[in-house]
Amino acid sequence: MTVTSPDLIDVESGARVAVNPRRRRRKRRVGTNVLAIVFSLIWIFPVYWMINTALKPRPEVMTPTPLFLPVHPTLDNFIAAVTQTNFFEALRNSVIVVFGALIVAVALSLFASAALSRFRFRGRKTIMVIILAIQMLPGTALLIPQFLIFNDLNLVGTFAGLMLAYVATVLPFSIWVMRGFFVAIPVEIEEAAMMDGASTWRTLWSVLFPLVAPGVISASVFGFITAWNDYLVAYTFMKEPSQYTLPIWLSSFSTPTTGTDYGGQMAASVLFALPVVIFFMIIQRNLVTGMSAGAVKG
Known part of the structure; x- marks a missing residue:
């Protein structure tokens, strides 16, 4: 008995359209990777902000508008x-x-x-x-x-x-x-x-x-x-x-x-x-x- 890959049926023509399982797995993997990257960025942001603040002089730390990179980095x-x-x-x-x-x-x-x-x-x-x-x-x-x-x-x-x-x-x-x-x-x-x-x-x-x-x-x-x-x-x-x-x-x-x-x-x-x-x-x-x-x- 031969096993055929699952196909999709075109509604207008009624013809079968072959579906590539590898492409389907690739799309699922891309979605998972994007979700993992988003969660990783959320978790690592406090660490980044801690290091960013540590490298700023006091005037840059207290600015009303947050600075995502120190303008004058210092080790003081x-x-x-x-x-x-x-x-x-x-x-x-x-x-x-x-x-x-x-x-x-x-x-x-x-x-x-x-x-x-x-x-x-x-x-x-x-x-x-x-x-x-x-x-x-x-x-x-x-x-x-x-x-x-x-x-x-x-x-x-x-x-x-x-x-x-x-x-x-x-x-x-x-x-x-x-x-x-x-x-x-x-x-x-x-x-x-x-x-x-x-x-x-x-x-x-x-x-x-x-x-x-x-x-x-x-x-x-x-x-x-x-x-x-x-x-x-x-x-x-x-x-x-x-x-x-x-x-x-x-x-x-x-x-x-x-x-x-x-x-x-x-x-x-x-x-x-x-x-x-x-x-x-x-x-x-x-x-x-x-x-x-x-x-x-x-």
């Missing part, structure tokens, strides 16, 4: 941002808190996801449901109970308390992501390692953990971005200005007496976002692969 705003009070202090605080929280969160989520996916014990499903429920709660709903508990433990105003707050924020998501990777690993690999004489710890360390490296990357990126960009938790937990992190430092460009230095604030925002953008561009392929692979099973 970046110099003012770097020389702003407490910049390096805030940078140091962010690095200490973010990387400390990241190491603890990844280590805990790695062992927790291995236990929840590989070991059978009473209450395992209940723990998984609780973790999922905590992940669905908004962070602001947990902020006040967290603050009261940490205040009783004398952890408010300390880097250790802020690290633990960030660990509690990113841990549920990290556990679920890594658990998907552990579930996707065939059990026969573990059985083969144990038949060769490997202990449970040796199997986890030498066999399973290397296989879930993409999941570790995905969880690390999520934890890094969450902790690096946080303002509310850091502002609530830290008491002294010398303990503030970079997101809180950005608010120093707006004061009741002098107003808001928009150029300096945008330049500081560019410097603040640059490490995240560079890091994301380097590992974006591993991140997409990790997120999709970890979501296959769960």
Whole structure:
């Protein structure tokens, strides 16, 4: 039986007009690409405007008519941002808190996801449901109970308390992501390692953990971005200005007496976002692969 391509019928002559499937697919692809370009322009416009404002002198920033390109581009705003009070202090605080929280969160989520996916014990499903429920709660709903508990433990105003707050924020998501990777690993690999004489710890360390490296990357990126960009938790937990992190430092460009230095604030925002953008561009392929692979099973 021969299969013919779908045709169109001319209304006036009644003749069949052949339709080219390749042309139809090309038109559909063009429409999809145009839609993707429009959405990309909408999403990238705030980033463009931030960089554009950072390169303008103050008179051009405050013009009634927006300037889509700086007439006299300058780096003075970046110099003012770097020389702003407490910049390096805030940078140091962010690095200490973010990387400390990241190491603890990844280590805990790695062992927790291995236990929840590989070991059978009473209450395992209940723990998984609780973790999922905590992940669905908004962070602001947990902020006040967290603050009261940490205040009783004398952890408010300390880097250790802020690290633990960030660990509690990113841990549920990290556990679920890594658990998907552990579930996707065939059990026969573990059985083969144990038949060769490997202990449970040796199997986890030498066999399973290397296989879930993409999941570790995905969880690390999520934890890094969450902790690096946080303002509310850091502002609530830290008491002294010398303990503030970079997101809180950005608010120093707006004061009741002098107003808001928009150029300096945008330049500081560019410097603040640059490490995240560079890091994301380097590992974006591993991140997409990790997120999709970890979501296959769960």
